Amino acid sequence: MKPGNNGAKILCQNLWKIFGPNPQKLIASLDHNKSKEEVLAETGNVIAVKDVSLEIREGETFVIMGLSGSGKSTLIRCINRLVEPTAGTIIVDGKEISSLSQAELREFRRKKMSMVFQHFGLLPHRNVLDNVAFGLEVQGVPKVRRRELAFQTLQLVGLKGWENSKISELSGGMQQRVGLARALAVEPEILLMDEPFSALDPLIRRQMQDEFLNMRSALNKTVLFITHDLNEALKLGDRIAIMKDGEIIQLGTSEDIVLRPVDNYVAEFVRDVSKSKVLTAQTVMEKPKAVVPGGFSLGQAHHFMTRHGFDFVFVVGDDRRLKGILLLNDAEEAVKRGINNIDEVIRLDFPESTADTAIEDLIPLIVATDIPVAVTDARRRLRGVITRTVLLEGILEKSENGNAISPAVLRGRNRIGVG
Ligand SMILES: Nc1ncnc2c1ncn2[C@@H]1O[C@H](COP(=O)(O)OP(=O)(O)O)[C@@H](O)[C@H]1O
Numbered sequence: 001m002k003p004g005n006n007g008a009k010i011l012c013q014n015l016w017k018i019f020g021p022n023p024q025k026l027i028a029s030l031d032h033n034k035s036k037e038e039v040l041a042e043t044g045n046v047i048a049v050k051d052v053s054l055e056i057r058e059g060e061t062f063v064i065m066g067l068s069g070s071g072k073s074t075l076i077r078c079i080n081r082l083v084e085p086t087a088g089t090i091i092v093d094g095k096e097i098s099s100l101s102q103a104e105l106r107e108f109r110r111k112k113m114s115m116v117f118q119h120f121g122l123l124p125h126r127n128v129l130d131n132v133a134f135g136l137e138v139q140g141v142p143k144v145r146r147r148e149l150a151f152q153t154l155q156l157v158g159l160k161g162w163e164n165s166k167i168s169e170l171s172g173g174m175q176q177r178v179g180l181a182r183a184l185a186v187e188p189e190i191l192l193m194d195e196p197f198s199a200l201d202p203l204i205r206r207q208m209q210d211e212f213l214n215m216r217s218a219l220n221k222t223v224l225f226i227t228h229d230l231n232e233a234l235k236l237g238d239r240i241a242i243m244k245d246g247e248i249i250q251l252g253t254s255e256d257i258v259l260r261p262v263d264n265y266v267a268e269f270v271r272d273v274s275k276s277k278v279l280t281a282q283t284v285m286e287k288p289k290a291v292v293p294g295g296f297s298l299g300q301a302h303h304f305m306t307r308h309g310f311d312f313v314f315v316v317g318d319d320r321r322l323k324g325i326l327l328l329n330d331a332e333e334a335v336k337r338g339i340n341n342i343d344e345v346i347r348l349d350f351p352e353s354t355a356d357t358a359i360e361d362l363i364p365l366i367v368a369t370d371i372p373v374a375v376t377d378a379r380r381r382l383r384g385v386i387t388r389t390v391l392l393e394g395i396l397e398k399s400e401n402g403n404a405i406s407p408a409v410l411r412g413r414n415r416i417g418v419g
């Protein structure tokens with residue numbers, strides 16, 4: 001952690017941007033309760049960003065979502081100082097951006113962060129490879145090296161073989177891949193993405209979102225992503241800030257925004273969102289009670305199950321690492337056959353998820369089998385359990401007004417096996 005930035009990669013404090021005849025004078029005397037329209041009508045000034053404070057953590061994808069004109073582009077451009085803020089501070093890696101000299105600023109823009117734009121911003125007379133190498137050229141990277149890096153980056157974005165093509169020969173989706181490759185080629189720590197997928201057809205757009213998610217986990221960059229599309233925000237963002245008239249009106253995770261909208265404006269936005277896309281295993285899972293240590297004999301485990309009325313137990317090692325699941329039917333049969341080694345009877349093949357798996361993706365697991373889903377962490381330690389009943393109750397409870405539950409799942413409710 002660097003001093004003065006609370007461990008944040010990017011920190012904005014009380015940031016303002018006003019476009020108009022006399023922003024500095026206006027800001028000193030401004031009545032904060034006046035709306036953007038009132039201020040414009042009375043003074044001719046446009047409040048594009050109004051008193052925004054936020055903190056973007058290292059490695060997260062932070063999404064700013066808002067309708068057109070809400071101030072998203074102005075905010076992101078303040079962060080790399082393509083736009084000079086009227087007031088407030090921006091600190092990146094502990095360094096205040098406004099204090100940078102022109103030379104430092106150039107260095108900062110080249111090395112620290114790169115930007116991907118909605119309309120690609122490519123150089124039409126250059127081929128694909130030279131577009132991607134452009135940022136490296138500006139940095140003075142020697143030709144051979146920059147071509148090598150550009151080749152590698154094109155491979156990363158799925159454009160291998162297109163190096164010598166003209167930009168005009170590429171579809172929109174491919175052009176945006178070039179835009180992304182150009183931004184990535186300079187190996188920035190921070191990616192600023194201003195509606196990068198908004199100009200693409202829905203199908204290509206979804207594909208780009210999926211690839212972005214894959215790439216993001218491989219690259220480990222801090223990303224500030226802007227969109228006017230709520231579904232895109234929910235899909236991509238670790239955290240989301242909702243902007244309206246230059247202000248951030250809610251900041252939180254997808255779940256926060258969908259389950260706990262702060263006002264009618266946000267509530268209206270999220271009304272049609274399928275809750276099962278946003279709710280995660282974490283929200284509905286229960287603390288596992290049906291757990292026995294790996295050292296138990298089959299007889300001991302069987303006794304434990306009958307005493308507590310469990311249809312199944314998870315079998316875990318010393319550090320709570322999951323070894324397998326023992327089903328009551330299997331245990332009874334094995335006991336009859338005189339087997340006493342639990343390892344011979346436990347099942348190793350059962351549904352498993354992580355805490356951040358969307359409920360939407362749990363439903364097929366639960367429907368396909370009577371065995372409950374084990375929720376485990378990266379080291380495969382048992383964190384929670386989700387049975388069909390728990391899942392259904394979770395969905396029902398969390399979406400009273402919801403449209404999240406598919407009729408097929410509800411029908412399955414009468415056929416509950418284990419749990
Ligand atoms: N250069 C400018 N001069 C005057 N007004 C501007 C300028 N750039 C943006 N604005 C105004 O600032 C507000 C926010 O714009 P913008 O940041 O582009 O929003 P978004 O990216 O969310 O669509 C809008 O009202 C817009 O008209």
Ligand SMILES: [Mg+2]
Nearest residue numbers: 072073074195
């Ligand atoms: Mg914009």
